[in-house]
Amino acid sequence: MPEIIFNGPAGRLEGRYQPGKSDTAPVALILHPHPQYGGTMDNKATYYLYHAFAHRGFATLRFNFRGVGRSQGEFDQGNGELSDAASALDWLQSMNANSTGTWIAGISFGAWIAMQLLMRRPEIQGFISVAPPANLYDFSFLAPCPSSGLIVQAEDDDLVTPISIVKLVEKLKAQKSITIDHETIKGANHFFENELAQLMTSVNNYLTKRLTSGR
Template identity: 65%
Template sequence: VGRSQGEFDQGIGELSDAASALDYLQAMNPNSKHCWVAGFSFGAWIGMQLLMRRPEITGFISVSPPANMYDFSFLAPCPSSGLIVNGTADRVAPPKDTHTLVGKLREQKGITITHEEIEGADHFFRDDETHMNPMIGLVQNYVRRRLTESSR
């Protein structure tokens, strides 16, 4: 973020870049059993768009999704279960908007949306000890649990 040679493209070029990155990873890992997408903030919006376009993606992690700034209505129906994480002190993407997004996704049948909040965390989970590390732990535990469930 901020060190890219590219320019902001309102999501069009970023989605194309994400699809190219996925193509590359799949070419490098042709026997992979799982394909997930993860994104943070604007990247969460891009990741969810990629999820809708690529049926091989079977899970997602969306951290600080900016549901107040970008339209997530394309997630109807959402094709896979996933994790949404936000901070309770997020002023960039207010928790109430994340709650609305989670509520809409949870209305859909056949998927499970897990929603976790980090108490006091801002949009960037700035404090490592009380915000970033717990967020990373939630993500790790979620992925571990999902992968264990899918191997049964």
């Protein structure tokens, strides 16, 4: 799990990178929760998501948004953070020129950024969106959502209203040509602090299903 520094639009960005198991391994980018509320690439859910992909042989990257840890710059209300994520994906793809696929995953604020990047990068073929803050940020840009993916919500989320995620899922499920899986983790709070095992069971089951089907 090498520590890396790569260039972002506001300066250097700090990350952790696990090379893929083969030259053609797919790549996965993992985005952490809100920087102004303690979110970092070492957030437990971010760390677990990173390892879920890395253990499957993906070339996997998680990194700190600008102003977090050793990453340069200052918080930019999501606009700069989206640019950071795009630069991170560029770096990841440049390290894996023969990759056969691209995935993205994010938690909370990171899920919002991930879904925006999904709309801008048609090569992204799958996503994991954990506790997307559908009542706090505008997700109307997902019109239509270009890729199938998994949305996971916490039953006892104290920041994101469950109904807002349900409405987002229903909107996306109405689209043709993609499939949205939706899981609710019972008893979990916004960061799944005591239910990480259940969260990762849902994530791993989904990845097994998608990767086995080859879609």
